[in-house]
Amino acid sequence: MNSRNEFSWNSMISGYARHGNGDKALKVFREMQQWGQEPDLVTFVGVLSACSHAGLVEEGSKYFESMKNHGLVPQMEHYSCMIDILGRTGKLNEMEDFIKKMPVRPNNLIWRTVLVACRRSKDGAKSGIWKQASEMLLELEPENPVNYVLISSMYAYRGRWEDVAKTRTAMRTLPVKKEAGRSWVTLHDGLHVFVAGDRSHPNTEEIYAKLHVLIQKIRDAGYVPQAEFALYDIDMETKEELLSYHSEKLAVAFVLTRSCRVPIRIMKNLRVCGDCHSAFCYISKIVGRKITLRDCNRFHHFENGKCSCGDFW
Known part of the structure; x- marks a missing residue:
């Protein structure tokens, strides 16, 4: 391409990230900077997603911290990406510390990312943060079926079948319908x-x-x-x-x-x-x-x- 702007760069970075090509996404990001194109908030969502999908914890932390060097203030999407990076790699304690230090109140996106991370990790059921995430999700989004499914899967993983049944009963009593896969x-x-x-x-x-x-x-x-x-x-x-x-x-x-x-x-x-x-x-x-x-x-x-x-x- 003879003409390149933030939209073309961001599209390339996000595309590589979604296809699991984290290294290629980060290579494009470096090329973007070499061309003199200043990254924006969308750029860093793609970069952090690339680190997340590739399990690049140190690189993700480095890029997250570098946002301030570009005059950018991290938004909820960027915090969610960092939590996802830590969660995907099983660093649940670091993930919990990161949430405690967030300058903004975690929203439903953050807590759902936490719950998914706990479900994915072998040690997730031992971490107390999954219970907090469950409670916050039901408080913030009491009618979202995805939350009930995630919570139910955590109970099932721990063999708490009575709690699984209670969660499913709650879904039936509310205007909640699970999307069929x-x-x-x-x-x-x-x-x-x-x-x-x-x-x-x-x-x-x-x-x-x-x-x-x-x-x-x-x-x-x-x-x-x-x-x-x-x-x-x-x-x-x-x-x-x-x-x-x-x-x-x-x-x-x-x-x-x-x-x-x-x-x-x-x-x-x-x-x-x-x-x-x-x-x-x-x-x-x-x-x-x-x-x-x-x-x-x-x-x-x-x-x-x-x-x-x-x-x-």
Whole structure:
């Protein structure tokens, strides 16, 4: 491009960040400065997001602190990015200290980021801040179904099934409706949409047969179902079966029933769970295909057993 401005630079930085190319995003940021283009608030959202998705804690902290050198005052989005950076890398104590030092009162975005971080971390259930985040979210957004789902998942992870039931009861008594997870693919014959356990597709039998073969192959390769993502008080075998029928797994099995080797591109309206993310890594290696999964947060590019996010998402 002969003509470059803050919009083109910011678009490049944000695009690389969303696709898990943190190093490329930061390289563009450095080039932007070399060209003499002054970064703005949007620029730093992209830069911090890149650090978050790539797990670059020290770099993220450095760029956050550098905002004042450009005469910029961090906004709530920038604080949220920093909390996300610390949370994704399991630094929950540092995350809690960061929140205490914030010069502004944390809003719903901050507390939701905290809860997601605690759910993602193996030590999240031990941290007291997840309880505070839960209480604040219900106070700030009592009718947002996402909050109830996150809180319910934390209780399930800790095996507190009575609290899971109470949370779900609260959802039913309020005008709250959980958005159903669904995945879709577009092929030459149109749009194909799937929900968990879906058997409405005309090729259902073929899809499930392919899925069963896939699950067995990735198990043989080392995949172990992550039962903590099945949020029900049921036996382990049933949990694993429920996980295997998640919408994105059905979608990838459907594409693999086709003989043509079209690029595998799947869209999902919610965040991909940890079990499906692990399964897709194995599937990409087993079938020797690149798989792109776009969830509500970012693009995941799976190839040869690895994801572009580096397992930070």
